[in-house]
Amino acid sequence: GTQQALSLQAAGGGSLGALLLGHPGVAAAAGGTMAGSNLLAKKMTNPEFVKWLGQSTKLSPSVSASEVNALAQLMGR
Secondary structure, eight states, X not given: OHHHXXXXXXXXXXHHHHHHTTOHHHHHHHHXXXXXXXXXXXXXXXXXXXXXXXXXXXXXXXXXXXXXXHHHHHHHO
């Protein structure tokens, strides 16, 4: 867990430094990246999401719109 802690400290410190130096966009981008990574990690450990992800290679292109809808509903849970 040491590397994860160091990475979090570096990203948090960089975000704080960006805010203090007057660059809120950089701080927001770093925060968004961390939040997005966290969300993706949670989804990739969700068996239902992983099953859906694996099935997408078996579908025809005409079904893709309904699958995007299904994914949006899955993400809402």
